[in-house]
Amino acid sequence: MNWHTLASQLFPGGHDIVEQDNFLSGTGTVDGRPVAVIGTTDHTPIGIEIALAQARAVLQTVRAFPRRPILILVDTQGQRLRHRDEMLGINSYMAHLGKCIDLARREGHAVIGLVYDQALSGGFITSGLIADACYALPDATIRVMGLPAMARITKVPEATLVELAKSNPVFAPGPVNYWRMGGIQEIWKDELAQALSAALANVDASDRRRELGLARGGRKFAQPVAEAVRRQHAGPA
Template sequence: MDWQTLATQLFPEGHDIAEREHFLSGTGQVSGRTVAVIGTTDHAPIGIEIALAQAQAVLQTVQDHPGRPIVILVDTQGQRLRHRDEMLGINSYMAHLGKCVDFARRQGHTVLGLVYDQALSGGFITSGLIADACFALPQATIRVMGLPAMARITKVPEERLTELAKDNPVFAPGAENYLRMGGVHAIWEGDLARRLAAALAESDALDRRMALGRERGGRHMAQQVAEAVRTGSNVGPA
């Protein structure tokens, strides 16, 4: 789905979202309420320019419109793999974006992410995945690392990783697997405007991703390990 069609379905009451060099920004109307919208399109690689543009849009919303919800529309191939960006410290720019989103949340802004096309690697981690809740459309492609790259990094044969991916969502891409792990709260179908309005109404600051992953059978130990670290206790059997 292209971003114009998505925006029309999400904001039937109207929007002024504009695109500039793969960067989306503007506002939309949801149940008579204005929300800020930022995001990317055309499988945008997140270089220093887009990372800074998104961070600026978040901080501008915090400064000019206290408490206004922020919706992040995600379509990215991950961080841009260029020597220039690496030399300029793209990791710091991505971290800055993540800190700005977290700052907005701490200032009382509800932040929702929606993967409407593609979400890969660091471009997803510092946008939709760091939001209060992240959602996806059924056709969305989501992965942090492809199996060939994972095989190179872990030295585990790709054939073995492919076999593991059949039963373990941690190794497998796709919206359904991220739903099982709790990274995606829900997959939106049907009336997207109604889905968005409900998500805004129901959102809170509690991070339920580990609990959702355990309930859905995608991450059995994450919540136990985190709780053990917090309390200094031992991890029990899965």
Template sequence: MEWNTLATRLFGAGHGIRADGDFLHGTAVFDGQTIAVAGTTNHAPIGVALALAQARVVLDTVRLHPGRPLLLLIDTQGQQLRRRDELLGINRAMAHLGTAIDLARRRGHRVLGLVYDQALSGGFITSGLIADACYALPEAEIRVMRIPAMARVTKLPEAMLATLSQANPVFAPGVGNYVAMGGVRALWEGDLPAALRQALADTPTEDRRAQDGAERGGRRLAAAVAQRVLDAA
């Protein structure tokens, strides 16, 4: 879905969100409450500039508007694979964005991620996956690594990984698999304002992704292993 269509369905035609190139930012009023919005469009690769621009929206919201909810609109092909960004320290810029989101959560801001188009790799990990919860539209595309790339990293045959992906969401791309694993809390279908309203009211502030993954059968061991580590600490 095109970002302006999404914003109009959520907030009406008078929303205050705008695009500066691939960077989305602004505010919108929802049920009488102002919501800060940051994000990306056009399948943007997240480089140093985009990461820092999004972090600035988050930090300005924390500084100037305590408690204001934040909505992260996600459409990215992942991190920018360019020498310039590597030399400028893209890893630190993306870590800064993730840290800013974590700070907002700790300061009492409700932070929601919404994958409305595409979410790949590090551009997704340092935004939607650090929010209180990440949601997605049914037509969204989510993956961290394609099976050929996974085969190169794990040294396992592509055919084996393709077979595993049929029964195990951990090895498979797709928004449904991320719901099963708990990475995506729920899909927003039909009445989008109602979905946002429910998310603002019901999203837990503690990280429930491992528990959700266990309950949904997509990540059967993560929650139990984490609890064993906590018990042994």
């Protein structure tokens, strides 16, 4: 789905979202309230320019519109892999974006992520995954690392990873697998305006991804291990 169609379905009451060099920004209306919108389109990689543009938009919202909800529209092939960006410290720019989104959350802004097309690696981690809750459309493509690349890095045969992906969502791409792991709150299949309204009305700032992953059978050990560590540090009652 292209961003024009998406915006029309999310904001039937109107919006002023514009695109400049694959960066989306503007405002939409949900239940009579304005919602700040930032994001990317056309599978654009996140380089220093877009990372700064998104961070600037978040900070402007925090300064000018206290507690206004923020919707992050995600469509990216991940971090831009260029020598220039690496030499300029792209990791620091992306960390800055993540910190700005965290600041917005701490200042009382509900932050919702929506993967409407493609979400890969660091471009997804510092946007949709750092929101209060992240949602996805059914046809979205989500993965942190492709299986061929994972095979090269881990030295595990790709055929083995393909077989593991059939039963283990940690190895498998796609919104359903990320839903099973708790990374995706819900998959929006229709009535996008109603889904967004409900998401904004039920924002929970606490991180429940481990809990959801355990309940959905996608991450069986993250929550028990975290609880064991917590008890260990708490000491005897």
